[in-house]
Amino acid sequence: MATPGGMIRALHRGTLGQSVVMDRIFSGIQPTGTPHLGNYLGAIQNWARLQEQSSSVLYSIMDMHSLTMPKEPAVLRRNILDTTAAILACGIDPKKCFLFRQSLVPEHAELAWILGCLTNVPRLLRLPQWKMKCTSQNNEGTVGLLTYPVLQAADILLYNGQLSEYGTILACGNISFDRLKVYRLWSTHVPVGEDQVVHLELAQDIAQHFNKKYGEFFPVPKAILSTTKKIKSLRDPAVKMSKSDPQKLATVSVADSPDEIVLKFRKAVTDFTSEVTYDPVSRPGVSNLVSIHAAITGLSIKEVLHQSAGLDTARYKMVVAESVIQKFAPIRNEIKKLQEDKSHLIKVLEDGAEKAKELAAPIYQEIRRLVGFQ
Numbered sequence: 001m002a003t004p005g006g007m008i009r010a011l012h013r014g015t016l017g018q019s020v021v022m023d024r025i026f027s028g029i030q031p032t033g034t035p036h037l038g039n040y041l042g043a044i045q046n047w048a049r050l051q052e053q054s055s056s057v058l059y060s061i062m063d064m065h066s067l068t069m070p071k072e073p074a075v076l077r078r079n080i081l082d083t084t085a086a087i088l089a090c091g092i093d094p095k096k097c098f099l100f101r102q103s104l105v106p107e108h109a110e111l112a113w114i115l116g117c118l119t120n121v122p123r124l125l126r127l128p129q130w131k132m133k134c135t136s137q138n139n140e141g142t143v144g145l146l147t148y149p150v151l152q153a154a155d156i157l158l159y160n161g162q163l164s165e166y167g168t169i170l171a172c173g174n175i176s177f178d179r180l181k182v183y184r185l186w187s188t189h190v191p192v193g194e195d196q197v198v199h200l201e202l203a204q205d206i207a208q209h210f211n212k213k214y215g216e217f218f219p220v221p222k223a224i225l226s227t228t229k230k231i232k233s234l235r236d237p238a239v240k241m242s243k244s245d246p247q248k249l250a251t252v253s254v255a256d257s258p259d260e261i262v263l264k265f266r267k268a269v270t271d272f273t274s275e276v277t278y279d280p281v282s283r284p285g286v287s288n289l290v291s292i293h294a295a296i297t298g299l300s301i302k303e304v305l306h307q308s309a310g311l312d313t314a315r316y317k318m319v320v321a322e323s324v325i326q327k328f329a330p331i332r333n334e335i336k337k338l339q340e341d342k343s344h345l346i347k348v349l350e351d352g353a354e355k356a357k358e359l360a361a362p363i364y365q366e367i368r369r370l371v372g373f374q
């Protein structure tokens with residue numbers, strides 16, 4: 001059922017009474033410059049699909065998160081625009097979603113403070129992200145690095161909540177008709193890769209903790225995972241593909257040239273068996289290539305294996321490289337074009353932020369009231 005505010009999924013009886021449940025999609029990416037193949041297959045490809053299916057969709061360039069790792073201001077500024085150009089070039093359409101820069105909506109930081117006061121430090125100290133990145137900063141991780149997942153919970157929960165009246169319905173009792181208040185409930189679904197699932201679990205726990213303390217308000221947000229939820233490094237299939245990998249051949253960027261893509265796949269670590277099979281546990285390297293091939297071409301693993309029967313891994317690497325080159329060629333050209341029009345990129349992010357603020361404002365007002373600020 002379509003409404004001006006979104007798509008009604010169901011009528012739901014909660015503690016407040018009858019609610020109209022509307023699904024919303026929210027996700028984000030750190031502005032590290034140009035996204036890589038893991039970002040693309042684990043998240044962005046899903047974002048593009050979801051913007052076609054859902055009527056309330058928000059994607060954010062997470063610039064505040066980016067500050068948790070030291071960065072020059074000029075680099076951050078450039079990365080925000082490069083990431084935006086890449087996201088648009090990958091098919092994210094500001095007419096179908098709100099694409100915005102996180103720091104332009106200050107309610108993210110304000111809500112993070114409130115949620116931080118509900119989160120205990122040992123829970124944050126146990127998160128893998130803290131352990132890993134703190135080690136890389138000589139065990140001198142900052143408060144921002146530690147509380148980053150709380151900010152992520154705020155990002156998600158700011159667009160997720162039970163609002164006051166949506167309207168009334170006529171309900172039929174045993175002997176009479178009654179007018180019942182109906183509430184509007186935004187339920188957020190978050191398309192992410194596997195590495196973000198622990199952060200989503202924290203957001204779920206914080207939502208439940210808030211509801212216990214202040215009354216039922218946040219529906220529990222849910223993750224949406226793609227089939228390629230974890231693309232591995234091309235140099236070490238035991239770890240995920242990551243922008244910060246010091247091995248330059250480990251990560252394929254959506255803006256890489258055909259030559260760079262061929263080189264990276266040619267050097268991809270596999271094993272001593274030349275046949276192409278799919279067995280992620282005992283043959284992680286070649287299985288990673290098969291996953292990439294299937295996700296890029298839209299074929300199933302079975303179809304991909306059928307097509308590559310008889311090829312040895314060296315030749316198969318070039319087949320996969322070619323499929324990635326084909327997919328990324330138009331994206332690469334579009335990135336270059338978009339990067340030339342900085343004012344357009346800035347405007348997209350500002351317009352998106354205005355619209356995101358409108359959605360966040362009533363939810364944040366209600367949160368302020370619930371915690372006693374009003």
Ligand SMILES: Nc1ncnc2c1ncn2[C@@H]1O[C@H](COP(=O)(O)OC(=O)[C@@H](N)Cc2c[nH]c3ccccc23)[C@@H](O)[C@H]1O
Nearest residue numbers: 027028029030038039042043152192193229230231240241
């Ligand atoms: N190798 C990989 N294989 C599969 N998927 C991968 C791979 N590497 C990255 N991803 C996914 O890409 C998205 C953006 O990654 P970030 O590291 O910027 O993603 C991050 O650093 C987040 N903390 C940004 C964020 C901040 N607030 C949010 C609220 C909702 C969702 C996301 C966010 C993510 O979906 C990530 O899972």
